[in-house]
Amino acid sequence: MIEVDIDQQLGAFHLAVEFSAEAPIVGLFGRSGAGKSSVINAIAGIAEPARGRISINGMTLFDSKGGINVPPEDRRTGYVFQDALLFPHMDVRSNLLYGQRLRSPVDRSIEEARVVELLGLRELLQRKPNTLSGGEKQRVAIGRALLAQPRILLMDEPLAALDIPRKTEILDYVERLRDELSIPIVYVSHSVAEISRLADTVVVLSDGKCIAAGEVDEIMGRLDLRPATGRYEAGSLIETTVVAHDLDDQLTTLAFAGGELIVPHLDASIGERVRARIRARDVSLARQRPAEISILNVLPGFVTAMDDGVGPIVDVQLAVGRATLNARITRRSAQQLGIGVGQNVYALVKAVSFDQRSVGYA
Amino acid sequence: MLGLSPDEVGILALSLRVALISVLCSLPLAILVAYGLARSSFPGKTLVDAIVHLPLVLPPVVVGFALLVLFGKRGPIGSVLNEWFGIVLAFRWTGAALASALMGFPLMVRAIRLSFEAIDQRLEVAARTLGGSRSWVFASITLPLALPGVITGTLLSFARGLGEFGATITFVSNIPGETQTLPLAIYTFTQVPGGDAQALRLSIIAVVLSIVALATSEWLTRRSKRMQGDDRS
Numbered sequence: 114m115i116e117v118d119i120d121q122q123l124g125a126f127h128l129a130v131e132f133s134a135e136a137p138i139v140g141l142f143g144r145s146g147a148g149k150s151s152v153i154n155a156i157a158g159i160a161e162p163a164r165g166r167i168s169i170n171g172m173t174l175f176d177s178k179g180g181i182n183v184p185p186e187d188r189r190t191g192y193v194f195q196d197a198l199l200f201p202h203m204d205v206r207s208n209l210l211y212g213q214r215l216r217s218p219v220d221r222s223i224e225e226a227r228v229v230e231l232l233g234l235r236e237l238l239q240r241k242p243n244t245l246s247g248g249e250k251q252r253v254a255i256g257r258a259l260l261a262q263p264r265i266l267l268m269d270e271p272l273a274a275l276d277i278p279r280k281t282e283i284l285d286y287v288e289r290l291r292d293e294l295s296i297p298i299v300y301v302s303h304s305v306a307e308i309s310r311l312a313d314t315v316v317v318l319s320d321g322k323c324i325a326a327g328e329v330d331e332i333m334g335r336l337d338l339r340p341a342t343g344r345y346e347a348g349s350l351i352e353t354t355v356v357a358h359d360l361d362d363q364l365t366t367l368a369f370a371g372g373e374l375i376v377p378h379l380d381a382s383i384g385e386r387v388r389a390r391i392r393a394r395d396v397s398l399a400r401q402r403p404a405e406i407s408i409l410n411v412l413p414g415f416v417t418a419m420d421d422g423v424g425p426i427v428d429v430q431l432a433v434g435r436a437t438l439n440a441r442i443t444r445r446s447a448q449q450l451g452i453g454v455g456q457n458v459y460a461l462v463k464a465v466s467f468d469q470r471s472v473g474y475a
Numbered sequence: 476m477l478g479l480s481p482d483e484v485g486i487l488a489l490s491l492r493v494a495l496i497s498v499l500c501s502l503p504l505a506i507l508v509a510y511g512l513a514r515s516s517f518p519g520k521t522l523v524d525a526i527v528h529l530p531l532v533l534p535p536v537v538v539g540f541a542l543l544v545l546f547g548k549r550g551p552i553g554s555v556l557n558e559w560f561g562i563v564l565a566f567r568w569t570g571a572a573l574a575s576a577l578m579g580f581p582l583m584v585r586a587i588r589l590s591f592e593a594i595d596q597r598l599e600v601a602a603r604t605l606g607g608s609r610s611w612v613f614a615s616i617t618l619p620l621a622l623p624g625v626i627t628g629t630l631l632s633f634a635r636g637l638g639e640f641g642a643t644i645t646f647v648s649n650i651p652g653e654t655q656t657l658p659l660a661i662y663t664f665t666q667v668p669g670g671d672a673q674a675l676r677l678s679i680i681a682v683v684l685s686i687v688a689l690a691t692s693e694w695l696t697r698r699s700k701r702m703q704g705d706d707r708s
Contacts, residue, residue, distance in 0.1 A: 159603070187606075188604075189606070198597055198601040201620070211602065215606035215611070261606050
C-alpha cells in the first residue's frame with residue numbers, strides 16, 4: 114500500500130498530489146512536466162516536500178506534522194533512474210553489490226545469483242559501465258536497485274533513453290520481476306503503451322495535481338482524461354485470454370468479454386492472460402457488417418458516449434460485450450453514418466495494428 | 476649517487492622532504508576547501524575563494540613576510556605554538572614546508588575543485604538511495620571520481636613546492652642543511668664567484684625533477700581515468 118499526500122513548491126510549479134494505491138505495479142502517468150519525477154523523488158527522500166505524508170506498507174517515510182523525514186539511505190526504496198546512473202569507476206559486479214553490502218545480512222532476501230539469473234547479467238559482470246549498451250546499463254541498474262533489498266521499486270521512465278527493441282526487452286524483464294519477486298513497483302512514464310502494458314493501477318498527474326486514479330483499463334479508456342493521456346495514443350485496454358494459435362498463418366486468437374480478437378502470433382501458451390491495447394485511431398466503424406474486407410476483427414457493439422467537442426475528430430466510446438472500446442473517426446464520417454449514442458455499430462480493427470508493445474502478458 | 480656529491484644529495488633530499496611533507500599536510504585541507512567551494516554556498520564564499528587564491532597573485536616575499544610575522548617566535552601564532560606545543564617553524568625545515576604548502580595550496584584546491592564540479596551529482600543521489608550515508612557516499616563515490624583532480628593538484632603543488640623560493644627565503648632564511656632547498660642553493664651559488672658550474676649542475680637536477688613530477692602526474696591521471704571507464708584520454 115502506497116500512500117502519498119504531499120505539497121511542494123518548485124519555483125513557479127506547485128505540486129499537490131494525493132493518492133493511495135495498492136497493486137503489483139502502480140503506474141504514475143502524465144506528460145512531461147506533470148510532476149511525476151517530483152513525486153517519486155519525494156518517495157525516495159531525494160526531495161523534501163513542504164508538507165504532507167508518505168508511507169509504504171504502513172511504514173511512514175515522511176510526515177511533516179510528526180517531524181518524520183527518513184533519510185534516503187534508510188528508506189529502502191530501489192530507485193531506477195532514466196539514464197541508469199551506474200558508477201563509472203566500478204565494474205558491473207561492484208555496481209550490483211554496492212547497495213547489498215550496505216544492508217545488514219538479516220535484510221538480504223534477494224540474492225545476487227537470483228538477480229543475475231533473472232536479468233541475464235552473467236556475461237556482463239566483469240565489464241565496465243561505459244562498455245555496456247543502453248539496455249544492458251538499464252538491466253544492471255535494475256539489478257543494483259533490487260540487491261539493495263528495497264521494500265518498493267521506483268522506476269523513473271526507465272525506457273525513455275532506449276530504442277524500441279531494447280524497450281521491449283526491458284518490459285519483458287520488468288514483467289518477470291513482477292511475477293517472480295513480490296516487490297511492489299511504482300512505474301513512472303509518459304507512454305500510454307508502457308503504462309497500459311505494465312500497470313494495474315494508474316495515477317494520472319497533470320500540472321502537479323492528481324487528476325485521476327484507478328484500474329488501468331478504466332483510466333485508459335476514459336474520454337475526459339484525453340488531454341492528459343494524449344490524443345495520439347488514446348485508446349482502450351482489454352483483458353483477454355489466449356484461446357488458439359494458427360501456426361500456418363502465424364496468428365493468435367484472444368478471447369475477451371465481448372468476443373474474440375485476432376492478432377499477430379504471440380509467444381504465449383493457451384489459457385494465458387494477455388492484455389491488449391487498441392488505439393482509438395486504429396478502430397474504424399461501420400453501420401453494417403462489411404463483407405469482403407481485409408480487416409479480421411469485426412466486433413459488434415453499441416455507442417455509449419461521444420465527445421461533443423469541435424474540430425474534425427470525434428471520439429466514440431463503444432460497449433463491445435462487457436468491454437469498452439474507443440474509436441476515433443472524423444466528424445464527417447460520424448455525420449454521414451448518423452452515429453449517435455445507443456446506435457448499434459461494428460468496430461473494425463486491423464490485426465496488424467497490434468504490435469509487441471500493445472500486447473503483453475497481464 | 477648518480478655522480479652527485481654528498482652536498483648535492485643532501486640538498487636534493489631536503490627539497491624532496493620539504494615538498495613531500497607540505498603536500499601531505501595540505502592535501503586533506505585542500506580536499507575539504509575544494510569540496511566546500513564546489514558544492515556549498517555560504518556567506519563569504521567569495522572571500523574564502525579570494526583568500527585561497529591570494530598566494531597565487533601576491534609577491535612570494537609578501538607571503539614569506541606574513542608567515543614571519545604570524546609564525547615567528549614572537550608572532551601571535553608562532554608564540555602559541557612554541558609555548559604550548561614546543562613547535563618552532565621559523566628558520567626550520569618545517570617552516571619551509573609550511574611556506575611551500577601555502578604557495579602550492581591554490582593550485583591544489585583549483586584542480587581538486589574542478590574535478591568535484593565535473594562529477595554528476597545524481598550519481599551521489601543514486602548511491603544514497605542504495606543505502607549509502609553521506610560520508611560513505613563521499614568516500615566511495617565522490618572522492619574516487621575526483622581522483623584525477625586530486626592527483627593533478629597534488630603533483631602540481633609538489634612541483635611548485637620544489638621550486639619555492641621567495642616565501643621560503645623570507646620566512647626561514649637560507650640555512651645549509653636546514654632550510655637550504657634546491658632553488659635556495661642555486662641562488663647561493665650564483666652569488667659566489669666561481670659558483671656557476673655548481674649552479675648549473677643543480678639547475679639541471681631541478682629541471683629533471685620537474686619533468687619527472689609532471690610526467691608522473693600525467694601518467695597517474697590517465698591511469699585513474701582509465702580505471703573510471705573514461706577512454707577519452
